[in-house]
Amino acid sequence: MDAETQNNIILKFDDVSISYTPGVNAVKNVTADIRKNSITAIMGPSGCGKSTLLRAVNRMHELYPHITTTGKILINGIDILKTDPIKVRRMAGMVFQRPNPFPTMSIYQNVIAGYSLNGINLPKQEKDAIVEECLRNVGLWDEVKDSLNKKGTFLSGGQQQRLCIARALALKPDVLLMDEPTSALDPIATNRIEDLLVGLKDQLTIVIVTHNMSQAARISDYSMFMYLGDLVEFDSTQKMFTNPNDKRTEEYLNGRFG
């Protein structure tokens, strides 16, 4: 790999293995480089370790002490497993499968939650600006600008999910991790989020787990195919969808299993 591509790597998996039960790896020796300002889709049959791999990046596994992670994960060259998890999570934001706005907070408060919860007190003007910018980014501003003080949980599922994306964007992460963010949404809401992700590409790098192959084909630049914890194939989406290297990838993409 030449120096220029090397510089373009924002997220690096180096021989990452993760296990829930000792001796059984849910993710096995994954090595991969994710390029800056790209969208990378992680695909694979249910239970192959997609979520497990993704959640390792912002150290969600630490909530559960029985989970062990080995190998190295680097963001911008920083070994995140040896860094303060709070810093790591600011670099790598996460959007979950189910929208999870904070039920006690208004829409406005949800967007700036990343600041207020961390005790960062911004002047009102600055907060207003962040809220407006992030809600515009996710295409929610026009829908909610008159009800910013309503609870976030009053929104529809798709709106809630966009609110959660706005909340993650507010902290200006370098990497946005998304675990099947549209699986609970209807096609229209899904479309909006897909457009949004493509539009966000110049600001950050997106890694998205998806079961929806046409979604991966539509929006991603690179694709990973995982199977039983192994990273079987990792290539440009175009290559993977037209001419996959591995037979298993081909079978999966043709809908023969999964």
Added chain:
Amino acid sequence: MENKLKIRKFKDKAFFIAVCAFSALAAVPLVAIIVKVVMKGYKQLNMDFFTETSPTTFEAMIAKASGSLIPGGVLNGLTGTLIMVGIAAVISIPFGIMCGVYLSEKPKAAFSGLIRFLSELIQGIPSIIVGMIVYSWIVLPLGSYSALAGGVSLAIMMLPLVIRSTEETLKMLPSSLKEAGLALGCSYKSVILKILLPSAAGGLFTGVLLAISRVMGETAPLMLTALGSTLVNWDVTAPTSALPLLIWEFYNDPNLVDMIWSSSLLLLVIVLLLNLAAKAIVNKRRTA
């Protein structure tokens, strides 16, 4: 086919009637108590009842002889109950919530086992024994019965209830809430203080209300700790009255025995209101 359906309908109906009948039967004693308390107690519930302290046996005797209502009220009991329940709440709510948080966060830790064991133990202890323990802890060293001692004994009885309700409420919160907070780079402390506890506030409040209504009628531990008093007393180191203590005193005095109905009615109404408030909060949370 027709027939089968008819039989089924008949069975359903019979079952329904049986259920209604048995529930009615179970409700009879409850209704009987309430009716009796209301019938006998309402006459005495006038303004004086809330603004005057409890009458002496002599005053009551004279009033009865002239055929009028017993004078005086239960103000000393009301204020005493207020103070002691207040002390109990101030002690048991923070401790109970902290323990509840610990239990729900570290359900398998050894310390959690200890908390659970102690909390079940306290719940199983007869309340008179709680009174005796507090008597030796506080009444003896201070050299006097006091509202403080009464409040502490009520706090001990409230603690397991608050712990349990906190733990259950927090366990009902989805783990996605906590993950959402952590994913935003929040510290563990602020996830608990600023996300989990506020989200659980309704449930915690309900639990506290139910715990209060549960200990408000406790009499036995107060006999050994607060003792009782005929005066309205705001000094927490002096003997103090409480509603259930007054009921007990009225019961023991042939001239005052008529007062037990009105005091019981008052206690019943307060407890009922607390329970209704707790229910209303639960319902509101369900629909919100």
